[in-house]
Amino acid sequence: MKQWVKRKDRIAAFLSWRVILMLILTASLVLLLGARKNFGWQQYVQLTLDGLRGGTIYALIALGFVTIYNITGVINFAQGAFAMLGALLAITIDDWALLAAWPPAARLFVASLVAIVLTMLVGILIERLTIAPARDAEPLTHIIITVGVYIVIQGIALIIWGTQPYTLPAFTTLAQRDVTIRLGGLIIKGQSFWIWGTTLVSMVLLYWFFEHTMLGRALRACAVNRTAARLMGISPSRMSLFAFALAAALGALGGIVLAPATRPTYDMGLSLGLKGFVAAVMGGMTNPGAAVVGGLLLGSIENIGAGVTRAGFKDIFSFIILIWILLFRPSGLFGRPHTVEKV
């Protein structure tokens, strides 16, 4: 009963008059701008679908942010680097001459797996070399460290891969050209289904891991009450390592499935990392489910926004959302309004 009242309160708070006014205003602005371009419902659905593709990747990266933040209290701004490393490592391994004789599907699969494992190793290295020694430092110190780590990784990537964009074959056709599926007037790329599918599967696995394995429970316990977790024999330092490995795997997976739909470059991690961060903030930073919703919302909002204005304005919308959330809903879209999460 209590639980229910609380939920009702929260829905009521979420739908306060200010929010409703804001939504109506935004919606009419979008429709007005859309009308200038003669947009019908089909265009909006198309924009949303395309936005959801990017949004899914933001969701994966946001999950990494939330996992690390919950377990260690660190906001890891190197999160985007994991996506870049995943994508570029997979491409490099896929192109590797020694594997040229392999069937392309097997090569792609093995390349992706190895790329994920290597990125996890990078995550583990980052934790051991930069976060663990500064375990008791201030949150601001952690942020500066992770930003520094991101810059270092991007710098190394620039040396290895240069500035040119790379390509990974689409998963369906195993070639540069992807299949497109036409549904009514809508166009969906084959890769979008791979993105949605792998993300869905990994989220189900992640849920199972956290709810039904002892290691998952230990990680949650560490997030809920660190002191008590230590008294149970759960080592926070070990859990922190797991958190970074897990977040790295999620980021790498996102980067790899996204790679055929974009042209990965050494600096792709910056925007992906920031968008993932915005998505995590939308979800209140601590709630994985809300972070996923945040990612999907962010993806569709920015794409619709860019659709009715200009493609180059895409990033503006993410940061408007970020500022708005931080100002008015610091505990996230679904959290209680006007309260700051405890750190």
Added chain:
Amino acid sequence: MAQPILDIQAITTCYGAIEALHEVSLHVETGEIVALIGANGAGKSTLLNSISGLNPPRQGRIVFDGRDVTHLPPEEKVRLGVSHVPEHRQLFSTMTVWENLMLGAYHRYRKTPKHQLDADLQRVFRLFPRLEERISQLAGTLSGGEQQMLAIGRALMAQPRLLLLDEPSLGLAPLLVKELFQVIASLRDQDVTIVLVEQNARVALDIADRAYVLETGRIVLEGMAATLRTDPRIRAAYLGGHMPETSKQT
């Protein structure tokens, strides 16, 4: 005499910048219940935190079972058999009763066959039948008494040889306190040695074998619980003066 299971030699522990314990020495024999009593802020909880490793001492030595464990972190100590039920229970509030209990057995989860864990779980349920009724409820939604039972049950799942209990009576109704302390007293028969911190000196002295009295970070008195119960200084300071029959605290 056999060596004590816990031997604390002149430890000094700081709580932030304050010296909360000053050269405290005490020993606990196997199978004993030892009570630590004293006023708020006397350093009782800090002493338990020093033993479990949450707040390791600056000076002095802690010997557990013949081994120097002064600077061992709590996650290692629980493996040796030291289990700490901390102040305010510190449950995993958003996890279920079952999950809390199972996390209690975390350090031996991989080494222990599943039927053994189930048997241990049943043992906890025999002590606290209420927990079995609430098995899939979230720990944060339990009543104060049930939360305390869960905190103790979780610690027992670690199969401790030394159990550190911090204010188990805090916030509980008198009747529940009595019930809970009966269970605590019964743990002694299951080869668990207990160090009990209590502000409610009456109930603590009732079940303890020996007790230490702490005042501003120093041990000022020690003795058999039966002797301390009749000590006029204790009665005046901690047992509600001339009203020995009613408990001062609820």
